[in-house]
Amino acid sequence: MSTRRRVVVTGLGAVSAIGVGARAYGAGLRAGRDAARPVSSPALKDFGHANACEIGDFDPSRWIETLDPAALGRAAWFGLAAARMAVAELPLDALRGRPSVVAMGTAYGEASTDLDRLVEQEIAHGPAGMDADLARRMNAGRLATTVAHELGLHDTEAVTVPTACSAGNYAIGFGVDAIRSGDADLALCGGADALCRKTMAGFTRLGAMAPDRCRPFDRDRKGMLAGEGSGVLLLEELAHARARGARVHAEVLGYGLSCDAEHPVAPAEDGVARGMRLALRDAGVEPGEVDLVSAHGTGTQANDVTEARAIHAVFGERPPRTVGLKSMLGHTLGASAALGAVGCVLAITGGFVPPTINHVETDPECDLDCVPNTAVEADLRVVQSNALAFGGNNAVVLFGRYGS
Numbered sequence: 446m447s448t449r450r451r452v453v454v455t456g457l458g459a460v461s462a463i464g465v466g467a468r469a470y471g472a473g474l475r476a477g478r479d480a481a482r483p484v485s486s487p488a489l490k491d492f493g494h495a496n497a498c499e500i501g502d503f504d505p506s507r508w509i510e511t512l513d514p515a516a517l518g519r520a521a522w523f524g525l526a527a528a529r530m531a532v533a534e535l536p537l538d539a540l541r542g543r544p545s546v547v548a549m550g551t552a553y554g555e556a557s558t559d560l561d562r563l564v565e566q567e568i569a570h571g572p573a574g575m576d577a578d579l580a581r582r583m584n585a586g587r588l589a590t591t592v593a594h595e596l597g598l599h600d601t602e603a604v605t606v607p608t609a610c611s612a613g614n615y616a617i618g619f620g621v622d623a624i625r626s627g628d629a630d631l632a633l634c635g636g637a638d639a640l641c642r643k644t645m646a647g648f649t650r651l652g653a654m655a656p657d658r659c660r661p662f663d664r665d666r667k668g669m670l671a672g673e674g675s676g677v678l679l680l681e682e683l684a685h686a687r688a689r690g691a692r693v694h695a696e697v698l699g700y701g702l703s704c705d706a707e708h709p710v711a712p713a714e715d716g717v718a719r720g721m722r723l724a725l726r727d728a729g730v731e732p733g734e735v736d737l738v739s740a741h742g743t744g745t746q747a748n749d750v751t752e753a754r755a756i757h758a759v760f761g762e763r764p765p766r767t768v769g770l771k772s773m774l775g776h777t778l779g780a781s782a783a784l785g786a787v788g789c790v791l792a793i794t795g796g797f798v799p800p801t802i803n804h805v806e807t808d809p810e811c812d813l814d815c816v817p818n819t820a821v822e823a824d825l826r827v828v829q830s831n832a833l834a835f836g837g838n839n840a841v842v843l844f845g846r847y848g849s
Contacts, residue, residue, distance in 0.1 A: 449625055450624060450625050450626075450627065450682050450683070450684075451682070451683040451696060452620075452621050452624045452625065452680050452681070452682065452683070452696065452697040453680070453681055453682075453683050453686050453693045453694075453695070453696050453697070453847060454678050454679065454680060454681075454693070454694045454695045454696070454697065454790050454844070455534070455535070455679050455680075455681045455686050455691040455692065455693055455694065456530075456531035456532055456533065456534060456535060456677075456678065456679030456694075457530070457531055457677075457678060457679070457694060457787050457790060457791070458526070458527030458528060458529065458530030458531035458533075458635070458675070458676065458677040458678075458787075459527060459530070459674070459675070459676050459677075459784060459787050460500065460503075460523045460526050460527050460637075460674045460675045460676075461473070461480070461500070461672075461674040461676075461774055461777070461784055462480030462498040462499060462500050462501075462672055462673070462674060462774060462775065463478040463479075463480045463498075463773050463774060464478070465500075465503070465526075466530060467530065467787065467791065470784075470787065470788070470791070471788075471791040471795055473773065474770065474773065474788055474791065474792070474799040474820070475795065475797055475799065475820045476820070477773065477799070477800045477802045477818060477819060477820060478773055479658070479772075479773060479802055479803065480498035480499075480672065480773060480774060480775060481496045481497070481498055481657065481658050481659070481670055481775065482496060482497075482498075482499065483495045483496060484496070484497045484499055484640070485499060485501075486499075486640075489640060489641075489642060489645050496655075496656075496657055496658070496670055497640055497645070497670055497671045497672065497775060498670055498671065498672035498673070498773075498774055498775025498777075499640055499672075499673060500523075500673055500674060503522065503523075505517070505522035505525070505526060507526070508525060508526035508529040508530070509522070509525050509526070509529070509595060510529075510595070511594065511595045511596075511597070512525070512591065512594060512595050516578070517555070517591065518554075518555030518639070519639035519673075520551065520553065520554055520555055520588065520637045520638050520639040520673075520675075520779075521554075521555050521587065521588060521591050521637070523637045523638075523639065523673065523674055523675035523780070524549055524588055524591070524592060524635070524636075524637035524675045524677070525591060525592060525595050526675065527635060527637065527675040527676055527677035527783075528547075528592045528595070528596065528633055528635070528677045529595075529596075530677070531633060531635075531677040531678060531679040532596065532633070532679055534691070534692065535631075535679065535691070537596060537597065539631075539689060540596065540598065540631055541596075541597055541598060541599075541600075543629075543630040543631055543685070544600075544628060544629045544630055544631075545598060545601045545602075545629050545630065545631040545632060545633070546601060546602045546603070546604065546619065546620055546623045546628075546629045546631075546632045546633070546634075547589045547590075547592050547593050547598065547601055547602070547603040547604070547632070547633045547634075548589065548603075548604045548605075548606060548615075548616035548617075548619040548620050548632060548633070548634045548635075549588045549589040549592060549604075549605050549606065549616055549634075549635060549636060549637060549677075550605075550606040550607075550608065550611075550612020550613040550614075550615055550616040550635070550636035550637075550779045550780075550782065550783060551588050551605060551606070551607060551609075551612055551636055551637055551638055551778075551779035551780075552607070552609040552610065552612070552638050552644075552778035552779040553638055553639075553641060553643065553644075553778070553779070554586070554587060554588045554605065554607075554638075554779075555587055555588065562576070562579060563575050563576065563579050564642075586605045587605075588605045588637060589603040589604055589605040590603045590605075592633060596633075602623070602628075602629075604616075604619060606619065606636075607779075608834050608836075608838040608840070609778055609779055609834045609835055609838070610741070610776070610778055610779070610781055610782065610832060610833060610834040610835070611782055611832035611833060611834035611838050611839060611840040612636050612779045612782065612832075612834070613634075613635055613636030613676060613779065613780060613781065613782030613783030613784070613785070613786060613832065614700065614782040614783075614785075614786065614830060614832040614840030614841065614842050615702065615782075615838070615840045616634040616635060616636060616783070617634045617635075617678065617680070617697065617700065617782075617783075617786060617840075617842050618700040618702060618840060618842070619632075619634065620632030620633075620634040620680045621680065621697055621699075621700060624680060624681070624682050629682075630681065630682045630685045631679065631680065631681050631682070631685070632679075632680040632681075633677055633678075633679055633680075634677065634678050634680055634783075635675060635676045635677030635678060635780075635783035635786075635787075636675065636676060636779040636780045636781070636782060636783035636784075637674070637675035637779060637780050637783075638673060638674075638675075638777055638778040638779040638780050639673045640671055640672070640673045644671045644778065645671055648668075648669065648671065648776075651710065652668070653668045653669055653743075653745050654668045654669060654670070654671070655667045655668035655669060655670055655744060658670070658772075658803040659743075659744040659769075659771055659772050659775060659776075659803065660744050660772065660803045660804060660805070661740065661742035661743065661744045661749055661769025661771060661772050661801055661804075661815065662740075662742065662749050662753065662767075662769060662801060662804070662807055662808055662811040662813055662815045663744075663803070663804050663805055663806060663807065663808060664805070664806045664807065664808045664809070665805060665806070666744045666745070666746065666749065666808070667744070668743075668744055668745050668746075669743045669744050669745055669771065669775070669776045670744075670771075670775040670776065671775055671776060672771070672774050672775025672776055672777040672778075672780075672781075673775075673777055673780070674774070674777045674780045674784060675780050675783065675784075676780055676783030676784035676785075676786060676787040677783065677787075678783070678786060678787060678790070680697060683696075693847045694790050694793075694794050694847070695789075695790045695793050695794065695844045695845060695846060695847055696844065696845045696846075696847050697842065697843075697844060697845075698727075698728035698729070698730060698827065698843040698844060698845045699724055699725070699726075699727030699728025699729070699730070699842075699843050700724050700727060700728075700840065700841060700842045700843065701719075701720045701721065701722070701723025701724030701725070701726070701727055701840070701841045702720060702723065702838075702839065702840050702841075703716050703717070703719040703720035703723060703837075703839045704716065704836070704837050704838055704839070705717075705836075705837025705839070706836075706837055707837055708837065709835060709836060710835050711747050711751075712747065712748055712751045712752065712833050712837065712839075713751070713837060714751050714754045714755045714758065715755075716837050716839055717751065717752055717755035717831075717833060717839050718755040718758045718759050719839075720831075720839035720840065720841045721755065721756070721759045721829070721831070721841050722759060723841070724829065724841035724842065724843050725759075725843070727843075728827075728843040728845075730827055730843055730845075732759055732760045732761070733760075734826070734827050735760070735765045735827050735828070735829050735843070736765055736766070736823065736824075736825045736826055736827055736828060737765055737766050737767075737768070737789075737792065737798055737823070737825055737827075737828045737829070738756060738764065738765050738766070738767040738768070738828075738829045738830075738831060739767075739768055739770060739785045739788060739789050739792075739828065739829065739830045739831065740752055740756070740767050740768065740769050740815075740831050741771075741781075741831045741832055741833040742767075742768070742769025742770070742771055742772070742801070742815075743771055743776055744769070744771060744772065748833065749769075749808065749811055750808070750810045750811060752831065752833065753767075753808075753810065753811035753812065753813055754810075756813065757812070764813065765829075766798055766813075766814045766815070766816050766823075767813040767814065767815055768798060768799055768800065768801050768815055768816050769801040769815060770784070770785055770788055770799060772800075772801050772802045772803050772804070773799075773802055781832065782830065782832035782840065782842075785830045785831075785832065786830050786842055786844070788830075789828040789829075789830045789842075789844050790844055792823075792825055792828060793825045793826075793828055793844060793845075793846050796822055796823060796824060796825065797820050797821065797822055797823060798816050798820060798821045798822075798823045798825070799816070799820055800816045800817060800818050800819050800820050800821075801815040801816055801817055801818070802817075802818055803818075804817035804818050825846065826845060826846045827843060827844070827845050827846075828843070828844050828845075829841060829842070829843050829844075830842045830843075830844070
């Protein structure tokens with residue numbers, strides 16, 4: 446009989462271009478909402494790609510109560526807002542009075558937009574004209590510590606995970622380990638990133654940006670779109686959650702990490718498959734028990750074929766439905782795995798499979814049921830969330846319906 450402490454999800458927060466708040470985000474996923482639109486900032490328009498999945502008017506003061514929003518970067522706004530949403534049903538004294546961790550994943554942290562401003566200042570005025578306050582807050586580690594400061598978690602362990610596009614799932618794994626081992630009863634885990642010139646320039650130079658829409662697994666896909674936002678989950682040890690009468694959204698069944706250590710930007714099929722197998726083994730789940738895979742699904746030629754082959758290697762000729770949420774959200778980098786995880790939990794509780802939008806014809810090399818364009822109702826018991834990152838950092842998390 447296993448004595449391993451069980452980990453459940455008792456809070457959700459989402460800041461995305463298709464909806465702010467878990468309810469609005471879930472409605473956006475179910476509706477197949479497309480966030481692609483012309484970028485608003487002149488600083489992001491210089492790269493030959495006019496569209497991105499940008500969050501419109503965002504007032505951080507709605508959620509940030511302790512810190513000064515003017516002293517924070519845009520990624521921190523998103524992360525703090527999502528964290529506040531995740532703990533909305535938790536008396537903060539319950540969080541402050543128990544051993545806990547904060548783990549946030551990111552690609553750039555607060556440096557995402559601040560670096561753009563510093564470069565503009567340096568070009569215009571030289572090094573002496575650069576804002577020292579901006580420079581001081583560029584440390585990506587501030588993302589987790591800022592959440593801790595905002596919520597008054599002075600005794601918590603605050604960790605920022607910098608594995609970019611898989612960082613949200615790495616952060617969830619960190620929280621799961623802390624709770625399973627007894628080091629923590631609660632964990633706030635997620636990721637955040639904001640649109641910036643570095644993202645637009647870097648992926649344009651890689652030839653990875655789509656001209657208009659993101660079309661994962663489609664024969665005519667032309668790349669990714671940049672996005673921004675944050676997702677945060679409140680994880681809790683099951684007995685602790687029961688004792689306080691918490692509403693349980695889902696259970697974290699297990700996770701797996703693998704590193705391709707093969708190529709700086711191209712995923713490796715064996716490494717991706719290994720990560721999925723490790724997650725299944727950790728969760729005690731057989732491949733045939735998985736009802737849905739939320740794929741990394743960037744819409745690039747290399748990622749989609751490699752990930753599809755890895756999915757077939759693990760699940761066989763008839764894998765579960767496999768969807769690409771980035772078709773709606775864009776690629777939110779350090780927030781992408783976290784928003785994917787929140788989406789998986791919402792799919793379980795809402796009884797639906799989100800669609801892969803902008804889909805015309807599935808690439809035969811992918812050969813997946815990617816639920817094109819329209820959500821479907823489904824009784825989901827086990828859902829898998831894939832996240833792949835540059836350098837071959839793969840992280841896979843499995844969620845299960847609580848009580849099933």
